[in-house]
Amino acid sequence: MKTTVLAMILACALSAAADDAAQSQSQPSAGGGQQAAAPEIKDPNEYNAYVAAIQQKDPAAKTSALEAFLTQYPNSVMKTTAFEVLMGTYLQAGNQPKVMETAKRLLTADSCNIRALAILTSLGRQALQAGQTAQLADLTQYSSKGLECVKSAPKPATVGSESDWEALKKQVTPIFEGGAGFAALQNKDFAGAATHLRAALEAEPNQDPLDVYYLGFALLSSNPPDNVNGLFFIARASSLASGGGADQIKEYGRKKYKNFHGSEDGWNAVLFTAKSNPLPPSGFTITQYVPPTPAQQAHDIVNG
DSSP states (O other), X not given: OOHHHHHHHHHHHHHHHHHHHHHHHHSOOOTTOSOXXXXXXXXXXXHHHHHHHHTOOSHHHHHHHHHHHHHHOTTOTTHHHHHHHHHHHHXXXXXXXXXXXXXXXXXXXXXXOHHHHHHHHHHHHHHHHTTOGGGHHHHHXXXXXXXXXXXXXXXXXXXXXXXXXXXXXXXXXXXXXHHHHHHHHHTTOHHHHHHHHHHHHHHOSSOOHHHHHHHHHHHHHSSSOOHHHHHHHHHHHHHHSXXXXXXXXXXXXXXXXXHHHSSSTTHHHHHHHHHHOSSOOTTOOOOOOOOOOHHHHHHHHHTO
């Protein structure tokens, strides 16, 4: 998952925090307000510290002010928002270790915060793909927890409307499904990997070529293998990938297709179909080659 996607996930939190601060400044603390759902800071000193931190423009000054606010007011009603803004600011500054550290701190306060879980799932997967095998346990944990929270968590106060909440859940679901699928793949749970990766692709219009390839590989590696769908997604991945990677995927698919079908006849048609269809179209199939029995061979020899 690209860093730009993570930034989009946190963008709403940054915007909402700024709007809340501006709204609070423009509206005196009137007790009879109609919007009772949003948390409200009662202590003037705490309020001033929060607004000053949120409205900082310089990333270094902002992270410093937010860290100071969270230290001074560890039980603030705005703690979750402050943590989310802190994550986003560290992300903007390119400080990935601090992003992950802040996300973990946020989860101690809000165990179902799907923004923090999405951040940890995405960055954990990136680290695992880069060879940091120690990230596998964390990736499994955070992606599974994320999927659980998407299904069960109520709308938090840090998200404006129910439609915003549904949009956020839709945005993070492919991250959790893709992360869970990749973790399952590392554990050679090919059936589990295929289930999660297929769900990730169905939830994300802009398919990640890696997820498409991993899905095809998982389907072909399952016991028994799902050759028809596996070959489709390998062909699809070759059309989405670029450069030498596309050629390698296509060659892998060609060999697998030949082993299953008995010849290369029809492989180009599979490539053509997969290029224009994100998922196998209705009726898509590939005929499996079945070697002749000894009786059939004898019959062919006699009648040859």
